Amino acid sequence: MLSIGTLMMVMPLGADFVQYLNMKPEHIGYISGGATFASALIGFFLAPYLDRYDRKSALILFLLIRSVVIIICGFSTTQNELLFWFVLAGCFAGPISGLTMASVIDITEVKERGKAIAFVASGFSLAAIIIVPVSLELSAHFSWQVTFFLFGSIGVGFSLLSYFYFPSMVGHKVMGDKVVGDKQQPSSVGMTAMITSPVFISALSIVGISMFGHFLLVPNLSTFFQFNLHFPREQISVLYLLGGVASILSMRLCGQMLDKGWITQTVLVTSILVAVVTFIGFLWQGNWPLYVVFTLFMASSSARSASVSAITSRVPLPHQRAAFMSYQGTLSNVAAGLASAVSSLYLLSDPAGRLIGIETLAMVTIGCALIVPFMVNILMNLLARRQQTALQL
Template sequence: MPLGADFVKHLNMQSEHIGYISGGATFASAVVGFFLAPYLDRYDRKSALILFLSVRSVIIIICGFSTTQNELLFLFVLAGCFAGPISGLTMASVIDITEVKERGKAIAFVASGFSLAAIIIVPVSLELSAHYSWQVTFFLFGSIGVGFSLLSYWYFPSMVGHKVVDDKQQSSSVGITEMITSPVFMSALSIVGISMFGHFLLVPNLSTFFQFNLHFPREQISVLYLLGGVASIFSMRLCGQMLDKGWITQTVWVTSILVAVVTLIGFLWQGSWPLYVVFTLFMASSSARSASVSAITSRVPLPHQRAAFMSYQGTFSNVAAGLASAVSSLYLISDSAGRLIGIETLAMVTIGCALMVPFMVNILMNLLTRRQQTALQL
């Protein structure tokens, strides 16, 4: 998505169509994750993870050979088909090896990988694109993905303790019927969906908006993402510690309000604060809110349900993100100079979604408490 302006320049893509790339990939990830979710808990997490990561990385390399926006869109959507299971398996593995009292910090630590992407991957990608070509970024990071597949083969532990061993256990793994009929599951998935929808109304268009609307220099975009990524790592680690101390609802309230306030300042009161400050706070508050939500929803599934639930959660997340990306692309229009018109309206919807999340978290926490009390009575 940060390469959006480069796609506009080199592939003759329209500015408002950037969202179709992320939207298509996340929709594909959602569909595949949805159908594979019931089966992920039946296999060694290591073997499944290596398979999906290897295939996705190879397709990312092939993306670099695209010569038109349609080719890039098709290949990137195909790569997106394998992203959902990767996320689900990774987070399920983290949950498998951590105690509940330490899970907030552990999830925040792993989720900081997204911030490392902002610190390292995005700036390097932008610099490679500026000095060489946008294709080089796909060649490089696709190859790194293949390398990580090999490292996973050698060093990632085999995880089979969650596998079902008899028909009774198999019947209790998460299926679509159980998910739809469970208030706890649906509350957790709804929180993730609302959070991601609001976030991705803006995220696919940030780089393009900064460059064409706010006239931010292309050569400084890398620094912008670097600062945002560093701030995100610190904010997620802090939230993880707060969650592990039991400050669950307080953490979600604070981070959600921060997201709403920063969105108001950055997109409705444009220019009132320096963009470096606005974007850094936006990245930090959004990442902290996402890590907090993930830590809370990790309490929902039982051990033999984790990969399936995390995959379903990824499906909801990707559907919401893909839908938001598509909505932003359909709603926004660009003028002759490439400026995006209508971003303020999307920002107001983002603010509304951010303020809904803490109320929904309160409901989920009450449902989890009731489920625990029922289990103790049984």
């Protein structure tokens, strides 16, 4: 929750950066985009090595470094300084995400994994409920820098608590070498086989398309609400609070549905909801209250993301989980960063700060949402085929 929250909080704080750092409204996406690109780059290079170490030690190291850099972000006096330090902090987000998800998968049965993944994915919603509103209130009553000082310090505290209470996880290390018949293959061979397999490519394609469509809009939501829809700045925190609560409820429901075997149906329903709500909120822009539209958007998007994560968790073998999750996080961050950069390059702002062109981005988001269910169906067929092949050996 903390790692996601520190990324999320810069998006609704965009209007404050415009006011105090003289940042252009359409450039807000560069901050989140740069951080996600950095996370993707580091995650990609570290992925083959994450399964070689105790998950506890690696997780504490990355969390501590990231938290210290987040604190340093609060001392920024220009937009370029903030961009540099926040991108540096983003370098450690990918490995943290990969190690966390791998740890969860290690300790849960397949039949219970839907609820477990949904629970961990609720960190996104908890960030919306807790970190985003708190950061907005701190910025409004004190300064935007205080948010970085507070949550960076909390991250340092969590690192220390993890040292004492987080269990060591080394069971995956004994599976680093794969035995096939009488021959022993080094883990690098197994890694190459994984990243070139159809199930791996299919799973990551689903994740990439989902994240790209989502992040075309997300970094610009607060700015769009305030400047285009004239939504009060002081009510933005309430908006994210409601969206976060709805997201948690929807993800818990989806987790239960996934554990019952309703996989393709769950993804289909949540994807259609994302498309419909995006159409209502950004293209039609009728008389629906923004509270309703945003809450539905957050709930459907979070439920769809949790469903996709639960499905893709079936792809890696035990000794490849941290690497797979890191690669998945890498692609997620590349897609999110690319989408943020595309939105910043495409969008324009008028003298009043209103964003121009967001309707086109919304249409692309709808298209991405509708593609996902078809790709999930393909992935499920590939997984079933792989399982049948394994049983025949």
